[in-house]
Amino acid sequence: MMPSNFKIIFALVLTIMLVLGWTKMKPFQTDDSFAQQTLVIGLQSGYPPFEFMDANGKIIGFDVELAEQIASKLGKTLVIKDMEFEGEILSLKQGKIDLIVSGMNITPSRLKEIAMIPYHGEAATSLSLVFWNEIPQGVHSIEDIAKLPNPSITVESGSLPEDYINHYKNIHAKSFQGSLAPLMDVKYGKSVANLVQTDVATYLQEKHPEIKILSIPLSKDDAILGFGIGVKKENQGLFQQVQHIIQELKASGELKQLENKWFKEVQ
Structure with missing residues (x-):
């Protein structure tokens, strides 16, 4: 007969092994870990050619394809939140979205509230x-x-x-x-x-x-200062990552290709 102390130790070891094995098979995913795997952008559909619905109800456009490239280069899954334009900055500041990619102009008043990365257009007159x-x-x-x-x-x-x-x-x-x-x-x-x-x-x-x-x-x-991607001022890490991606897309000509696809005439 197995000594009682040995039975207890054996049961504990078996329990730990089962727990560890289960954890390995099905890792527990917290909200934080899910957030780290996604890139949530805010936009308002109905603003062609930046973002609008196609005949099948899918949101397409220049901003959408750009956001897809940004998410891919960050190794994240893109999540699009279609919202009213007026609420985008507040949602960004409250952490409900990671980026605004919504054909938003860079203006002095907006720069007081959020950081912005230029990505399309020059200063317009x-x-x-x-x-x-x-x-x-x-x-x-x-x-x-x-x-x-x-x-x-x-x-x-x-x-x-x-x-x-x-x-x-x-x-x-x-x-x-x-x-x-x-x-x-x-x-x-x-x-x-x-x-x-x-x-x-x-x-x-x-x-x-x-x-x-x-x-x-x-x-x-x-005068308009061009279009910018909105980032929460406190999120400097994401700002630097996205800024670097935009610079890469410009240098490679990929951003120009997107502009030529969605805009008839790009200055």
């Missing part, structure tokens, strides 16, 4: 007014629209064009989610024009040849 079929007679500037019977201009909610048009108190600014709804409002005669960034105007005209474009010069104070 103009916006574009988009009209359907024709530019109204006598309209050569935004100021001229104020003289029309229905002085309304559509913009995407939370965008830089929205901030810009709000300086004109004698023009009614109509804000919409995404970039399609503002254009349709113009098409059906409810508004005079849609104010967008130049890249977006070029893309829209390619899809809708009826569109006419009027360039609107920006003052030095209103």
Whole structure:
């Protein structure tokens, strides 16, 4: 008969071996370990060619393909959170997302809240007014629209064009989610024009040849500093990693290839 002490020791050893074996087969995955394996980006679909839904309801676009490359180079699985543009910075600061990759302009006010990595476009000195079929007679500037019977201009909610048009108190600014709804409002005669960034105007005209474009010069104070990837200021490690990846993609020509794929004309 096996001594009682030996039985106890044997039982303990057997239990430990079983536990270790089970752990090896099925490692326990905490929320932290899952987070380390994923890259969560925030964007708002409905802003072609940066991010929008295809016919099958899948989010595609320039930003999406860029985010896929960033995640791949980081060895992480990409997770996309489709959210309202206005809530992206707050979600980033609260740690709900890792990056903003959402066609977001670099502006002095945004740089006070988050860090931004330039990835597309140079400093821009103009916006574009988009009209359907024709530019109204006598309209050569935004100021001229104020003289029309229905002085309304559509913009995407939370965008830089929205901030810009709000300086004109004698023009009614109509804000919409995404970039399609503002254009349709113009098409059906409810508004005079849609104010967008130049890249977006070029893309829209390619899809809708009826569109006419009027360039609107920006003052030095209103100039756009290009598009940037948003990173939480405290997350310097991720900032440096993504910055390095963008530099690599530029040097290899891969970023240029993406731009040529999604933008008809890249300056």
